[in-house]
Amino acid sequence: MDFAGAYTPDNIKFLLEGFWVTIQVAFVSIILSFIIGGLVGIIRYAKVPVLSQILAMIVETVRNLPLLLIIFFTYFALPEVRIKLEIIPAAIVALTIFESAMLSEVIRSGLKSVDKGQMEAARSSGLSYVQALIHIILPQALRRMVPPIVSQFISLLKDTSLAVVISLPELTHHGQIIYGQSQKFLIPILILVALMYFVVNYSLSIVAQRLELKRT
Amino acid sequence: MLDFSILTENLDMYLVGFKNTIMSSLIALVASLILGVLVAIMRIAPLKPLNWLGTAYVEIIRNIPLLIITFFFFLGLKLSGIYAGTLALTIYTSSFIAEAIRAGILSVPKGQMEAARSSGLTYGQAMRLVILPQAVKIVIPPLGNQFINLVKNSSILAVVAGLDLMYHGDLISSRTFIVFDVYIFVAAFYLILTIPLSLGVGYLEKRLAKSN
Numbered sequence: 257m258d259f260a261g262a263y264t265p266d267n268i269k270f271l272l273e274g275f276w277v278t279i280q281v282a283f284v285s286i287i288l289s290f291i292i293g294g295l296v297g298i299i300r301y302a303k304v305p306v307l308s309q310i311l312a313m314i315v316e317t318v319r320n321l322p323l324l325l326i327i328f329f330t331y332f333a334l335p336e337v338r339i340k341l342e343i344i345p346a347a348i349v350a351l352t353i354f355e356s357a358m359l360s361e362v363i364r365s366g367l368k369s370v371d372k373g374q375m376e377a378a379r380s381s382g383l384s385y386v387q388a389l390i391h392i393i394l395p396q397a398l399r400r401m402v403p404p405i406v407s408q409f410i411s412l413l414k415d416t417s418l419a420v421v422i423s424l425p426e427l428t429h430h431g432q433i434i435y436g437q438s439q440k441f442l443i444p445i446l447i448l449v450a451l452m453y454f455v456v457n458y459s460l461s462i463v464a465q466r467l468e469l470k471r472t
Numbered sequence: 473m474l475d476f477s478i479l480t481e482n483l484d485m486y487l488v489g490f491k492n493t494i495m496s497s498l499i500a501l502v503a504s505l506i507l508g509v510l511v512a513i514m515r516i517a518p519l520k521p522l523n524w525l526g527t528a529y530v531e532i533i534r535n536i537p538l539l540i541i542t543f544f545f546f547l548g549l550k551l552s553g554i555y556a557g558t559l560a561l562t563i564y565t566s567s568f569i570a571e572a573i574r575a576g577i578l579s580v581p582k583g584q585m586e587a588a589r590s591s592g593l594t595y596g597q598a599m600r601l602v603i604l605p606q607a608v609k610i611v612i613p614p615l616g617n618q619f620i621n622l623v624k625n626s627s628i629l630a631v632v633a634g635l636d637l638m639y640h641g642d643l644i645s646s647r648t649f650i651v652f653d654v655y656i657f658v659a660a661f662y663l664i665l666t667i668p669l670s671l672g673v674g675y676l677e678k679r680l681a682k683s684n
Contacts, residue, residue, distance in 0.1 A: 320620070320666035321659055322627035325638060329659075333652040410535070417537040421631060428539060435547075443548055450536045457535035 262444035267434050271445075274430030275452050281344065281419070281426065282412045285351035290405070292352065293359030298389070300360065301367040311360075318357035324418050326350045331422040347419040355412055362408065366401040367393060406464035410457045417453075427452060475650070479657050482644045489640030490661050496554065496636060497623045497665075500561040504622070505615075507562065508569025515574050518595065526570070533567035538628055546632040557629035557636070565622050572618060576611035577603060613680060616673035623665050637661055 296315065300308045318326070330341065330350040341349060370393050378388035417428040431449040435442040479486070514526030533541070541564055545556035580603050588598035630638030641658035645651045 316667070316670070317663065320624070320670055321662055322624040322638065324627040324630065325655065325659055325662065328638075329651075329655050333655050336650070336652040414535075414537040417539045418628075420539065428537065446540060446544055446548060450540050453537060453540065454532060454535045458531060461531075461535065 257443050258438070258440035259444045261438070262434070262441040263448065267441075267445075268448075270434065271427060271430050271448065271452065274425060274427040275456075277424070278413060278416045278426040279456075281347055281351065281424065282409065282416050285348050285355055285416075286405075286409050286412055288348070288352045289355035289359045292356040294363050296356065296360035297363030297367065301364050302385070302389070315357045315360055318353060319361070321354075323350070323354045323415055324421065326354050327418055328421055343419075343422055343424055346422060347416070347424045350419075351412060351416065354415075355408065358408055358411075359405065362401055362404045363397070366397040366404075369400055370396045403464045403468040406460055406467070410460050410464075413457055413460075414453065474656060475653050478644070478648060478650060478653050482648070482654075485640050485644055486637070486657065486661060489635070489637035489658075492554065492635050492640075493623070493626050493629075493637040493661075494665070496558045496561070496629060496634070497619075497626045500558050500565060500622055500626070501619055503562040504565040504569055507566035508573055511566060511570035512573035512577065513599075515570065516577055530567045530570050533563060534571075538564045538625055539631065542628050542632055553629060553632035553634035553639075554636075556632055557626070557634040561622060561625055561628065564625070565618060568618050568621070569615060572614040573607070573611055575614070576607040579610050580606045609680065609683075613673055613677045616669065616676060620666050620669045620673065623669070624662070627662075 296311050300311055300315075302308070327347065327350040330353075331343070331346040334341065334346075374392055374396065375388055378392040379385065383391065416424070416426055419426060420429045420432065423429060427449055431445050435445045511526050511529055514522045515530070517523065538560060542557055542560035545551045545559050546553060549556070551559065584602055584606065585598055588602040589595070593601065626636055627638040628634075629636040630642060633639060637658055641655055645654040648654060
């Protein structure tokens, strides 16, 4: 084990560059997933006929598959049906598909947790269903959704590491490149990579906890 | 259209992978349950140093990617892929199970422990005879969810040549030069395991909600 040799400024800079890719990919994916998952969640909450049944099937299928499989499939299998994605878009697409399914459930249960009387009161005071949803139900539900969405983001930051199988240049991959130079760097680099994930994820989990406490 | 001859001609390989995925998941499930219960007890035991140790374990493990933990065992300790993967899965899942169990125990009203203690039971007896039986009911659905995650996460074995379902998919696709169809069947095998589990968890959650 060679800690001094592993922790050179160049190597640390290289790892941080990787971590920046991790954060960017995770961030773009969570935003896209929030939009898509939000739409799916609302459609399923509103029980739009046919569409909500089809979406339920898709969500259940995606949620029950390993993310690793989805990432691998997006990059290696889709070209066989003429959908060719570069590494970074492929990673974002795969993470977004998986995370949208997860978030749609978070959003749907957030909507369901709003008291039924709220909808009834809004409707009977003359708002349309959509108005009631946008002005009365969603604002109340959104506040409850923030902590679970933060924990989904933590999962996503960890899960981005799975994209090493398609050589996404993120933190874990950059770690692999450094310890690929010398076996002596392996443990020091794994420790440092783990520490980087830990610091960011732990801070985020404390934020999520605070938000949860504030609510109750 | 899917080429079903890929499935029939390579069925033996799919089944070997399927069997290994089930084996590895079951072993990791039992081991992570035991470990998770121990850590949960450490976190709530009336002894500060134990609390700290339990908290440190949970917070460190669940904030690090499973892949990194797997690499520690595979590359660092040079275990074979299937052992490294199963061990990493056990440790990773145990931190989530510990949290689920702790939340279940804490959800039992405090008065239960006080009443049990004042009627002469020791802390251990009260925990075993009064608190845990009540906590079990609350804990089962989240544990079911953890088991589903465990089965899905077992695909991490493929990254370290762990002979699981995903890994065998890789073998088959390098033999047939086809990726799309091969992995659709891999996905189907995972769904055979996870869909019944998630239906079961959904059913338990509904029953629990009704009984409250």
